[in-house]
Structures are given as C-alpha cells and as structure tokens.
Amino acid sequence: MKREVLTIQVGQCGNNIATSFWEGAIYEHNIKLDGMLVEPLTPIGNQNLYFQETLNGRYVPRSVLVDLEPTIIDQIKSTNIGSVFKLENIISRTYGAGNNWAKGYCTDGYDIIDSVMDTIRREAEQSDMTNIFQMVHSLGGGTGSGFGSLICEKLREEYQKSILLNQSVLPGFVLDCVVEAYNVGLTLPHLLGSSDQVFLIDNIALYEIYFKQLKIQTPTYLDLNKLITDHSLCFTSGWRFSSGVDEKKIVDLMQPFKLGSLSYINADNQIYNMTCQTELLPNQQRCLRVRFQREQRVKYKYYRILPTN
Structure with a gap:
C-alpha cells in the first residue's frame, strides 16, 4: 500500500528539529539542496514518502512550517536548506505565545x-x-x-482514518520558564486523545549522552537536535527504504507514549541484527547501535542508519 507522510513543524523547537531532519533525509536520499537528485538515474530509497516530485524533477519536502512568531522561520528561510521548502506552506504571526499554553490553544493559535x-x-x-x-x-x-494540541485535535477530527504521530520534546529538570511544567500537563491529555503514537524526547537524557558518552561539556542546541535527528531518521528508515512496513500495525502494537533516549556506542563497521527494523533495510546500509539506560529504567533501543562510504 502506498504511503505518504506530511510533516507539521510547530513552534521554535519543532521547526529547528524538523529542519535538521530534512537535512539528514536529503543526504540519505541523495538529493541536493536545490531539490534535484545528485544522480537522477540511481535514486536511493523511496523519496516520494517524504518528498513531492514536481514536474521539473525537483523534490520538495511534504512539510508545513508553523510558528506564532517569525524569528526562527525567517532564520530557516535564510539558510541553504530554506529554499527547498514551499513558501506557501510557511505560516507565522508577528508575536509568539510567550510560553503561554492558553495563547497557543485559545487565542493567538485559534x-x-x-x-x-x-x-x-x-x-x-x-x-x-x-x-x-x-x-x-x-x-x-x-x-x-x-x-500543537489544537492542531492535533483538528487533524484527528478531519482525518479520522489517518495515522497521527507526534515527536514531542520534554523539558529538563531545570526549567527555562516556570510555566513549562504546566504546559506539559495541559498538553498530554490532548495528545492521548488525538495522537496514535507519541515519541517523547527527554532533554535530560540528551544532555547526559553528551556529558557521559561523548565527553562534551557544553553541547549546543544544534548538537541536541542532531541526536534527535538521528532518532527520527532511524525510526522512519523502515518506511523511507522499501521494506513493506505496515505503519498501522506497528502503531497498534506500540504503547501510546514511547520514550526515545539515545547514546552512541562505536559499531566498528559491524552489522547489528537486533530488531526487525534493521533486517528490513537494504544490504548496503550499515547500522550504528545506540542505547541509553538511566537509573533503573527500562532500556530503550534505536538504530541509526548510516549510508556506506
């Protein structure tokens, strides 16, 4: 069955992470920043899943960029990858929500x-x-x-038979704003009622990966987004490369909320056959095993797929 994914980037964090994801996807599918294939006669994977091919052979991300204030979106448009997005799919207002859940859900967002x-x-x-x-x-x-909660509700109301996936970033223990905990508490019930699968990205886990495994004491937001991008590219690799994966069956078998925490472990160019997702990938792909375990929590595993040289 043919699948196509529409990505919705919401807010400053969502737009930064999703744009980093598109940079990785463009590289893995052998697409240039202008949207054209590097080698037109030898496509890699299923580009049409996340990209729409135009009449002139240009691949454009199936993505909608949304923010209530224009700063981050203007920065994205000024970068090299900014030209690959459709201008009509970029929506922003003059003022942001100011960390106020009600402004995003009830007033400015509405x-x-x-x-x-x-x-x-x-x-x-x-x-x-x-x-x-x-x-x-x-x-x-x-x-x-x-x-984000309001968009989820509207999507579920209009596209009842479609699959809605959320990649949601949890704030750390030290909050940048005192109301962040309230924003999380107000959002989770809406995700539970509207989304089929929520992948929670733990900020604390990301920092500990850099502190303990990668030995980097001052990671930037770009570094954190890189780890999240690795997780996203891994999870979607079974769809983007011809594998016959039935996403609906996967979602039905998974818990509504999944915690995605990562740490790098050197793979020494070895192939790890530890999950069905790895087995579904092309033979020319090699895997980098990633793992994280904090305190006595359950161990979560993801697999970052890297093209061979």
Whole structure:
C-alpha cells in the first residue's frame, strides 16, 4: 500500500528539529539542496514518502512550517536548506505565545488555525495518498504545546482514518520558564486523545549522552537536535527504504507514549541484527547501535542508519 507522510513543524523547537531532519533525509536520499537528485538515474530509497516530485524533477519536502512568531522561520528561510521548502506552506504571526499554553490553544493559535488547516488540506490534496501526519513540537513552549494540541485535535477530527504521530520534546529538570511544567500537563491529555503514537524526547537524557558518552561539556542546541535527528531518521528508515512496513500495525502494537533516549556506542563497521527494523533495510546500509539506560529504567533501543562510504 502506498504511503505518504506530511510533516507539521510547530513552534521554535519543532521547526529547528524538523529542519535538521530534512537535512539528514536529503543526504540519505541523495538529493541536493536545490531539490534535484545528485544522480537522477540511481535514486536511493523511496523519496516520494517524504518528498513531492514536481514536474521539473525537483523534490520538495511534504512539510508545513508553523510558528506564532517569525524569528526562527525567517532564520530557516535564510539558510541553504530554506529554499527547498514551499513558501506557501510557511505560516507565522508577528508575536509568539510567550510560553503561554492558553495563547497557543485559545487565542493567538485559534486565530490562524483555519489558515493552517487550509494549508495542510491543500498539501494533502496535492498528494496521491497522505495517510500519515507527523508533528514535531516541544511540550514546554506555548506554541508547541498549546497550538500543537489544537492542531492535533483538528487533524484527528478531519482525518479520522489517518495515522497521527507526534515527536514531542520534554523539558529538563531545570526549567527555562516556570510555566513549562504546566504546559506539559495541559498538553498530554490532548495528545492521548488525538495522537496514535507519541515519541517523547527527554532533554535530560540528551544532555547526559553528551556529558557521559561523548565527553562534551557544553553541547549546543544544534548538537541536541542532531541526536534527535538521528532518532527520527532511524525510526522512519523502515518506511523511507522499501521494506513493506505496515505503519498501522506497528502503531497498534506500540504503547501510546514511547520514550526515545539515545547514546552512541562505536559499531566498528559491524552489522547489528537486533530488531526487525534493521533486517528490513537494504544490504548496503550499515547500522550504528545506540542505547541509553538511566537509573533503573527500562532500556530503550534505536538504530541509526548510516549510508556506506
């Protein structure tokens, strides 16, 4: 069955992470920053899952960029990868939500939700079969939490038979803003009622990976986004490379909330056959094993797929 994924980037955190994901996906699918294939006669994987091919052979991300303030989106448009996105799929306002969940859900976000849904609807109608929606956002900020909750509800209401996946970033123990914990508490019930699968990204786990495993004491947000991108590319690799994966069966068998925490372990160019996802990948792909365990928690495993040289 043909699958197509529409990614919705919400808020500052969501747009930064999703843009980092697109940089990795462009590299893995052998696409240049202008959207053209490096070698047109030898495509790698299923580009049409996350990219839409235009009449001139250019691949454009199936993505909608949303934020209540324009700073981050303007920065993305000024970078090299900014030109690959559709300008009509970029929506922003003048002022942000100010870490206020209610402003994202009830007031400022509610004022533009019709415009956002019209853009999502138009993008879905231009595709052959958009049956998976992937939202990337944070749970601590006002836009990612409040407006993200509103978008989830609208998507579930309009696309009842589609799969809705959320990649949600949890704030750390030391909060940047005192209301972040309230934003998380207000968002989780909406995700539980609307989303099919929520992948929780633990900020504390990301920092500990850099402190303990990678021995980097001052990681930047770009470094943290790189780890999250590794997780995203890994999870979607079974779809992006011809594997016959049935996403609906995977979602039905998984718990509603999944904690994704990573740490790197050298693979020495070895192939690790530890999960079915690894076995479904092309033979020319090699795996880098990633693992994290904190205190007495359950161990979570993900596998980052790296192209061979």
